[in-house]
Every structure is written in structure tokens, then in C-alpha cells.
Amino acid sequence: MASVWSSSVKRSSDGAISVGGVDVRELAAEHGTPLYVVDEADMRARAAAFRDHFSAAFGRKGAEVDVYYASKAFLCSQVARWMREEDLCVDVASLGELEIALRGGVAPQHIGLHGNNKSDAELRRALEVGVGRIIVDSFTEIEVLDALAAELSVSAPVMVRVTTGVHAGGHEYIATSHEDQKFGLSLATGAAYEALVACHDAANLNLLGIHTHIGSQILSLAAFQESAERMLGLRGAFTADTGAELPEVDLGGGYAIAYTETGEALETRDAAYGIADAVEAAVTKVGGTWPRFSIEPGRAIAGPAGMTLYTVGVVKQVQLEDGGGRQYVAVDGGMSDNMRTITYQAEYTATLASRLSDAESALSRVVGKHCESGDVVVRDVQLPHDTARGDLLAVPATGAYGRSMANNYNAALRPAVVAVRDGQSKVLIRRDTLDDLLRWDVAAE
Structure with a gap:
């Protein structure tokens, strides 16, 4: 086959x-029939491959990396348990996905919450259970989350979603880093930097770092390198201006899989070592220390x-x-x-x-x-x-x-x-x- x-x-x-x-x-x-059939051993092996290859590739540089399973690809409580048992974190994008991940035994601190229009109920629940990070997507969300955190007497761990202008991947509907779309805050216009300052100044937010996602079905490692350079440049500028160093950078997911016999896939090991080398080049160019990195594969784990x-x-x-x-x-x-x-x-x-x-x-x-x-x-x-x-x-x-x-x-x-x-x-x-x-x-x- x-x-x-x-x-x-x-x-x-x-x-x-x-x-x-x-x-x-x-x-x-x-x-x-119809019937969806999931090869459990195969899915676990793909999750473990991301964990092991990226840990080894970044470990050569003395850096650490976390793998978040992008659960929008496919989630049920047993799959959440598989990811937990393979030492992956889980990324969710709704109240329902959050509850399923929790039901699967994923520790709240190993869950990240995404979404361009999170409801008060979603943000409140995330704060109540203590998710590890909330990726903020707008100035409105920053204000709402700061107020909710004050009301609950907690500090909300946040990352700012950045639109880098680097676009890679397939159909326009799954492109996520060009300017004319709903996700993130623009690096080019300065909105991303302003959001970092707003989070840094907010009394009830704990600014962890920056996040980006450049597309889906990506085959080009050059796109990841360009994205890393821009993200680390933003991180360096923020540190130079405020004296505050952002501890985490998330480079998203989007690793391509093959859907037909003639289709191409981005091999996990190649991606891990290629992206680690690209990040090293970006750090050398931009300067500063290595942050803790994270990635978010979903399709590449569940799809095949x-x-x-x-x-x-x-x-x-x-x-x-x-x-x-x-x-x-x-x-x-x-x-x-x-x-x-x-x-x-x-x-x-x-x-x-x-x-x-x-x-x-x-x-x-x-x-x-x-x-x-x-x-x-x-x-x-x-x-x-x-x-x-x-x-x-x-x-x-x-x-x-x-x-x-x-x-x-x-x-x-x-x-x-x-x-x-x-x-x-x-x-x-x-x-x-x-x-x-x-x-x-x-x-x-």
C-alpha cells in the first residue's frame, strides 16, 4: 500500500x-457503513514521532519544545487520552473541545485555548479549570479576559496570536497568516506589538509569549524559517523596549500529508531538524536567547x-x-x-x-x-x-x-x-x- x-x-x-x-x-x-476507522497504533506512533524528533532536533541546540495536538483535526475523549499517554499537550478551540479534552484526562495546564471570537463562557471556563495558555486574538479579548481574571482573582496565562504575513500551504480557506483574514494581530501594522504591550501592562494577565500559524498542507521549510525570523524579531524588539523577555514562541502546525498516491508529505523528522536549523539561523540573525518553542500538528497525526x-x-x-x-x-x-x-x-x-x-x-x-x-x-x-x-x-x-x-x-x-x-x-x-x-x-x- x-x-x-x-x-x-x-x-x-x-x-x-x-x-x-x-x-x-x-x-x-x-x-x-459509512464508518470511520482509526488505526490506534499508527496515530500514537505519529504523535510520538513529533514528540521525539522535535525534542531531539531542538535539544541539539539546548532548546526545549512542546507538542500540542491540534484537536480540531479529530477529538474524542479516548483520543485525548492517547495524546496524554504519548506526552503531548492538547490545543482546543471551543468550550466543547475543552470539555472533551478534560474528559480524556488531559491536565488543564497542558491545554491551550484558541479562537478568534471566544465567548465569555469559554474564557471563564478556561480560567476556572486553569488552562496552561490562552491565545488572545484581539484587543477586545485582552480587555474581556483581563476583567474576567480580575473577577475570578486569577492570573490569565496568555500568548498573542501574530499575523506574520508569511503564507504557506493549500486552499485559500485554510490560509491563516495573510493580512486579509480573521485570525491574529498584524505584525506589519504594529498591532501585534501593541497587543503585547497591552497584555504586559494588564494587571491580571501573565504574558507567556507569541504564537503564529502560517497555513496548512505546508511542504516548504523556507516558510517556517521566514516565519521564525519575523517572530523572533518581534520578540527581540519587545524585549529591547520593555526589558521583558517573552519565554515562549509557538510556530503553529500545518505539516502536509499525502491524500493520493502521487501526493507529497512533509516527513516529521525532516520537518523537526529543518525547522530547528531554521530557528537557529533566525536566532543568529536576530540575536537574543532561545525561547521555549511549541508546535501544533493535528492533520499530520490524525489524517493518515x-x-x-x-x-x-x-x-x-x-x-x-x-x-x-x-x-x-x-x-x-x-x-x-x-x-x-x-x-x-x-x-x-x-x-x-x-x-x-x-x-x-x-x-x-x-x-x-x-x-x-x-x-x-x-x-x-x-x-x-x-x-x-x-x-x-x-x-x-x-x-x-x-x-x-x-x-x-x-x-x-x-x-x-x-x-x-x-x-x-x-x-x-x-x-x-x-x-x-x-x-x-x-x-x-
Whole structure:
């Protein structure tokens, strides 16, 4: 199997795929489809790789680094526990994510709270439980948080989110460091510096440092170097003016993974040593001491560890204008369980997962069952010409954002999430039921 699959994926002599030692046919029979399948050992190994490679790379320079799992990629209480057991911290961006992380046993001091528009309730809860850091995103938030901290008689640990102007990665909707967008405070206009001063002067805020995130699906280490230079330059200017040294710098995440066999990924070891060298160059150029660093991988830990299983329903042969043809393979899910194709024009691949086929391959499009022509799971993939109703298809690299962005469009029921390991499966998140769906509906009188 290509690198788009998790490490335990195998194909047996009869053509069926197994993951974590479990045949996908067994998973489908026991748990139904669509089904998110998470390779627990693979996900833990990816988390540990970030921890170990970055610790080793920065340790060469005498610096320390913390790894925060960006839980928006995929979070449930058991995944939070896995991250805790692998010695990762957890980044959350809502009250719900905070509560799930706590439920998974993550110590509050190892949780960071993000968000461009945090509510009073979210900030209050973060202060009450004692999260390790709150990444402030606006002057309004600085004022509100200072007042809430005073009310609760606590000191709020904060980092300022900086828009550095360095942009890297994929679709414009996941770019996060250009000026014309909602996140952060601008380095170029001086807003970031003013926010640092405001936090430093606030009576009830404890200014820990600065944070940035330059994008997603990043393959270029040069972007991280430029971002580090600008962040350390801001840190140095603040220290020179105030005499206060910021102890922490967070360089965010965005490490690319492969979604298709021809896709590229940023290897964890390469990223760790490349970024550490880039930071060293930035420190040499800017001057000053090394801060404590942190990073925030999410997709790169969860994405390749997951796949989605579907059952084929209808197969249609469609004639194209150029005289060619396309095979439309409709499955029992779609944009309700994977929004990324329609939202970001994301590319995926798929394979027949339940049997062998000697049939010729056909240019195919895997589509969902929703009332949208844009309801596409995989835009272009070669599948056997005899793909038929009842076959299982597996789509790899869906561990990040599949379940997190899942929805109930057309009153669809969100799939279950199961973890597999050592020949066993266990449910992480149960499948929606009709009772769940109707519970939110206020019956007509």
C-alpha cells in the first residue's frame, strides 16, 4: 500500500483489506457503513514521532519544545487520552473541545485555548479549570479576559496570536497568516506589538509569549524559517523596549500529508531538524536567547491514521463530451461525512476493499447520496469496471476533519468512529440514531 494508508493496512490473498489486524468486512458487518476507522497504533506512533524528533532536533541546540495536538483535526475523549499517554499537550478551540479534552484526562495546564471570537463562557471556563495558555486574538479579548481574571482573582496565562504575513500551504480557506483574514494581530501594522504591550501592562494577565500559524498542507521549510525570523524579531524588539523577555514562541502546525498516491508529505523528522536549523539561523540573525518553542500538528497525526469505509449502492456509466466515459460509483455517505472535497476541492483516492477483481479499471468518480451535484467524495480514481452494489470502498487519509466536520445534511446520520488495534475494534464515537436526530426536533403541536 502507498503512504496514504496507515501503517497496519494490508490486503489479503482474497483481496480484502485489513487494518489493525481486522478485516474491513468484519468492521462493516459489526459497525455498519459509512464508518470511520482509526488505526490506534499508527496515530500514537505519529504523535510520538513529533514528540521525539522535535525534542531531539531542538535539544541539539539546548532548546526545549512542546507538542500540542491540534484537536480540531479529530477529538474524542479516548483520543485525548492517547495524546496524554504519548506526552503531548492538547490545543482546543471551543468550550466543547475543552470539555472533551478534560474528559480524556488531559491536565488543564497542558491545554491551550484558541479562537478568534471566544465567548465569555469559554474564557471563564478556561480560567476556572486553569488552562496552561490562552491565545488572545484581539484587543477586545485582552480587555474581556483581563476583567474576567480580575473577577475570578486569577492570573490569565496568555500568548498573542501574530499575523506574520508569511503564507504557506493549500486552499485559500485554510490560509491563516495573510493580512486579509480573521485570525491574529498584524505584525506589519504594529498591532501585534501593541497587543503585547497591552497584555504586559494588564494587571491580571501573565504574558507567556507569541504564537503564529502560517497555513496548512505546508511542504516548504523556507516558510517556517521566514516565519521564525519575523517572530523572533518581534520578540527581540519587545524585549529591547520593555526589558521583558517573552519565554515562549509557538510556530503553529500545518505539516502536509499525502491524500493520493502521487501526493507529497512533509516527513516529521525532516520537518523537526529543518525547522530547528531554521530557528537557529533566525536566532543568529536576530540575536537574543532561545525561547521555549511549541508546535501544533493535528492533520499530520490524525489524517493518515484514519480511513472511511463505504458500501457501494448504485453504479452508472456516463458518456462524456469528449467521447470518453466515466463510471459514477455512489456510496452510502458523501458530503455529510467528508466536507473537504466540496469545500476545499480536496483530492482523495479510493480502492475496492472487500474482494479481488480481474476486471479492467475505469475512470471513476465516487459520489455520495445527498441532493447536491457537488456531493463528491473522490473526484477521479481508477476502480474496477465490475464495481457493484454491496462492494466496500475504502478512502484513506480521512482521519483529520472527516468526523470533525461531519453533519446531518438531508437528515443523514453521522457515522461511528472505531479504533482498531491488535485484531480488536472498539467504538470511539457511536453512530447517530434516528432517536438522536429526532431528539433535537421540537414536535409539531
